């Protein structure tokens with residue numbers, strides 16, 4: 001018998017039925033990394049400036065960091081940059097790059113030429129000899145100056161040579177070869193060859209990158225897509241070559257363990273600040289430009305003035321010539337949407353113009369969490385998974401990067417009872433030399449859809465992965481980083497020392513902090529019709545927390561909740577009778593929930609079969625039995641049972657609450 005709370009109470013207090021509880025391996029807790037944060041803390045005093053956390057080091061250098069993104073790595077001396085730790089997972093905001101046309105009075109080479117004759121000016125007073133700050137103009141300074149003085153009007157002015165060492169390498173303060181590296185700053189022009197510094201003025205232009213590519217071109221070329229979702233760890237994005245990109249804090253690379261970016265793109269800055277930082281090692285260079293306090297906020301988005309929909313940058317036409325009807329607004333933030341404040345047009349008219357080029361990057365790196373734009377006026381939502389995995393198809397289809405295992409499953413599913421519960425598979429296609437699976441866009445039939453992704457099963461890694469990790473343990477720095485961002489006390493001493501964890505270790509821990517290990521499913525992300533969205537469900541663990549999230553997703557709409565219960569029950573019956581399901585271990589697969597604004601049109605589909613493995617001939621899985629290594633059980637149906645129970649209870653509670661209101 002269910003007990004529901006009175007109308008004014010929330011679902012938190014609603015008593016839910018007993019749930020199946022499934023155990024999963026736990027790992028021990030370790031001590032915090034004593035090397036990084038604490039040392040940093042002792043080195044630096046914290047002071048606040050403009051809503052961001054800025055730290056001041058004992059020598060006066062400012063370590064600029066964004067508290068929400070973990071540790072800061074670079075010290076901004078005001079004239080230079082250096083690392084206080086290492087560059088892995090550096091805060092991108094220090095190294096960014098949108099530089100576009102600028103007014104020029106003198107070329108940099110002219111300035112540099114002048115300065116070359118200047119002596120006496122010392123590198124940053126804050127820097128010890130031998131450290132990388134202060135900067136070294138190496139023997140290649142000629143080349144640097146050549147690069148910097150390029151007068152091209154193109155939308156460029158940024159980048160590194162992907163084949164060359166990372167800009168981070170030379171930022172490492174422990175680097176004994178620091179003199180061979182270069183970090184430059186802008187401001188009033190001061191070029192000091194003897195002391196290896198150049199300073200220049202923003203207006204004095206920095207122009208073309210060695211690659212002559214804009215950030216969007218770089219991403220397009222190396223990530224193979226014209227968008228990147230900075231909120232998604234794109235660990236398996238397949239780059240054309242072994243280049244590492246860092247986009248707004250997210251590392252994109254082929255090699256999972258290599259995290260030092262070679263190209264850094266940030267939306268934390270704009271091209272129109274009074275000062276900027278040019279960073280180069282003589283071979284690679286980038287530019288950092290910070291926004292002024294009274295500037296357009298770093299998280300602005302562009303909106304069409306006329307739009308009365310929840311248009312975001314993702315839906316925005318990317319052409320260069322149509323800024324006239326654009327206004328700058330603050331975006332809505334996750335869960336707690338801010339009212340859009342439209343910035344005063346005249347005040348920002350000039351700025352808008354100067355941001356014209358920058359907008360390209362912004363569109364690329366600063367979509368609100370999930371919205372991406374395949375095409376003009378074609379908003380699409382990717383709630384989870386790997387960034388760069390999807391492209392727009394034609395005629396209501398989407399293209400997902402080809403994966404043999406998944407394609408095989410989709411093929412089989414087209415002939416299975418489950419067919420109507422999976423996106424229609426249209427076969428494989430090639431785009432720009434890359435293979436994709438073309439499938440139905442499950443959002444295609446919905447107007448302003450609300451979408452939720454729930455990852456099913458009690459386990460999120462394949463038994464195979466476990467075996468491989470045992471025989472050949474691969475340390476993952478990215479996963480360590482994701483772990484400490486959630487719980488800095490979780491890694492063991494050894495993991496802290498290695499600053500890395502194995503994948504199964506990370507996956508098991510993720511299961512344990514979310515509802516996966518106890519309820520057999522977890523919420524990955526939600527985006528509602530009104531634009532509110534969140535992926536902040538990593539710690540959503542209890543049935544009450546899950547129910548609260550379901551309530552948020554359904555806007556407390558009881559009839560919608562009931563529809564979902566019906567859908568899920570029908571799906572369960574189909575799964576239980578599906579030959580495909582009986583004969584496959586289904587790991588990491590999600591249920592995609594979609595409904596329209598009114599809650600009248602509802603869909604639940606299975607997606608992501610990248611880790612779905614067929615059982616040996618004749619063997620079947622139960623999907624409710626507890627997992628023991630070797631039995632390959634996935635707990636999928638336990639998860640579904642629990643999910644139905646939560647939805648059902650939620651609907652019952654809403655009903656009771658409604659009844660009490662009358």
Ligand SMILES: O=P(O)(O)O[C@H]1[C@H](O)[C@@H](OP(=O)(O)O)[C@H](OP(=O)(O)O)[C@@H](OP(=O)(O)O)[C@H]1O
Nearest residue numbers: 233235236384385386460482503510588610611
């Ligand atoms: O959700 P977070 O905590 O970021 O962890 C992710 C997800 O578990 C991914 O699963 P999914 O793709 O189902 O979202 C998984 O990809 P796999 O499915 O390839 O295991 C990633 O592994 P790596 O891709 O190895 O990083 C892992 O880093």
Ligand SMILES: Nc1ncnc2c1ncn2[C@@H]1O[C@H](COP(=O)(O)OP(=O)(O)O)[C@@H](O)[C@H]1O
Nearest residue numbers: 381382383384385386389423440441442453608
């Ligand atoms: N067929 C589809 N139709 C609409 N959206 C989809 C479809 N497939 C995936 N998505 C979206 O993409 C996200 C990631 O999908 P998934 O297949 O899990 O990718 P990955 O294999 O990279 O983990 C989902 O959360 C969902 O938002």
